[in-house]
Amino acid sequence: MADNNTFNADKEQLLDEVRNVLNNTEELLASAGDNGSEKARELHLKLQNNLKLAKDRLLDAEKAALARAKEAAKVTDQYVHTHPWKAIGLAAAVAFLLGLLVSRR
Template structure:
C-alpha cells in the first residue's frame, strides 16, 4: 500500500493550524499573567512550552522533507541534463556556442 504524500496545500493548512494553536496558547498565557494564580500560570506555561516544542519539531521535520525533495529533484534534473549531453554531444556544443554568441553580443552592446 503506497503512502500518500501530503500536498503543499495540506502542509500549509497544517502549519497555519499549528501556528494558530501556538498563538492561542501564548495569548492564554499572557491573559493568565494578569491573574495572580500561580498554579494557573504554571499550567499554561507548560502547555505553551509543549506546543512550542511540538510546532518546532513539525517545522524542522517539514523543512528537512522539503530540502530532501528539492535535492532529489535537482539531482534528477542534473542527471537528465547529463544524459542529454552524452546522447547529443554536437547539439549540446551548438547550443553552448549559440548561447555564448548571444551573451557576447549583449555584453558588446554596452
C-alpha cells in the first residue's frame, strides 16, 4: 500500500514537473517573439506546434489516469458490496500487520 502511495506521489510530481516545463517553454517562446529570419519564424512555429501537442498529450494522459482511477474505485466498491466479510477480513489483516510493524519501532 505504501509503495502504491509512493508511486502515485512520484507520478503526480512528474506530471507537475512536466507542466512546469511546458509552461516555462511557452513563456520563453512568447518572450522570444517573431523577430528574425524566415528560419527563425519556422522554428518558432514548429516549437509552438510541438508545445501544443505536448500539452494535449499531457491532458489526455491525465484524463486516462482519472478514468482508470474511477474504474478501479467502482470495481472495488462492487467487490466490497458483493463480498463484505472478505473485505472486512482483509482490512482487519492489513490493520493487524500494520500494527505489528508500528509496534516494532
